[in-house]
Amino acid sequence: SQKIEQNSEALNIQEGKTATLTCNYTNYSPAYLQWYRQDPGRGPVFLLLIRENEKEKRKERLKVTFDTTLKQSLFHITASQPADSATYLCAGPTGGFKTIFGAGTRLFVKA
Amino acid sequence: NAGVTQTPKFQVLKTGQSMTLQCAQDMNHNSMYWYRQDPGMGLRLIYYSASEGTTDKGEVPNGYNVSRLNKREFSLRLESAAPSQTSVYFCASSPGETGTYEQYFGPGTRLTVT
Numbered sequence: 763s764q765k766i767e768q769n770s771e772a773l774n775i776q777e778g779k780t781a782t783l784t785c786n787y788t789n790y791s792p793a794y795l796q797w798y799r800q801d802p803g804r805g806p807v808f809l810l811l812i813r814e815n816e817k818e819k820r821k822e823r824l825k826v827t828f829d830t831t832l833k834q835s836l837f838h839i840t841a842s843q844p845a846d847s848a849t850y851l852c853a854g855p856t857g858g859f860k861t862i863f864g865a866g867t868r869l870f871v872k873a
Numbered sequence: 874n875a876g877v878t879q880t881p882k883f884q885v886l887k888t889g890q891s892m893t894l895q896c897a898q899d900m901n902h903n904s905m906y907w908y909r910q911d912p913g914m915g916l917r918l919i920y921y922s923a924s925e926g927t928t929d930k931g932e933v934p935n936g937y938n939v940s941r942l943n944k945r946e947f948s949l950r951l952e953s954a955a956p957s958q959t960s961v962y963f964c965a966s967s968p969g970e971t972g973t974y975e976q977y978f979g980p981g982t983r984l985t986v987t
Binding site: 766770794796803804805806807808811851853855858859860861862863864865866 | 877904906908913914915916917918921923929931932963965967969974975976977978979980981
């Protein structure tokens with residue numbers, strides 16, 4: 763079955779460093795991938811979408827890559843801040859307007 | 874512009890009781906979704922409505938029913954609640970047009986079934 767997998771271990775980094783989160787997909791070839799941010803007790807918030815023919819996409823301090831050979835997307839936050847601490851979800855389409863989500867990676871940024 | 878709203882925020886049910894979770898969006902979106910989120914399992918799609926008047930099963934539909942009341946509202950009903958349905962439920966909407974895929978989520982309903 764189609765799967766989106768993210769590292770379940772939390773990522774701890776120091777303020778000012780670059781955080782890199784990984785999303786791997788298996789058993790299908792998504793036309794695009796999305797990244798969402800989720801804070802505790804709240805719903806996910808859309809951040810970025812990258813299409814399969816786009817190698818890289820940027821938005822302010824965020825950068826996403828899409829490698830169809832490795833079947834992987836990387837999500838980078840440069841100059842990270844404590845306010846970036848949250849869970850980040852990767853998601854991909856599965857037909858029609860349906861979407862599957864990874865379980866998310868928790869990011870902690872220490873001051 | 875409230876976005877996606879959900880009621881109630883919290884609910885405790887006894888096994889066998891029924892309830893309806895309400896969701897409304899004010900963004901004129903065509904598509905609406907119900908997900909459940911359990912620790913370590915991510916968001917799983919229960920039901921979705923690609924457009925007003927249509928509903929379809931997602932990954933985990935058993936034990937649930939939905940109604941797309943109009944373009945704004947999409948409700949989720951548990952007819953006979955079971956402890957396995959203890960979860961956080963999120964409603965989401967998206968424009969539902971080719972090229973626009975991002976989803977907008979409500980604040981969630983935390984449901985406990987004892």
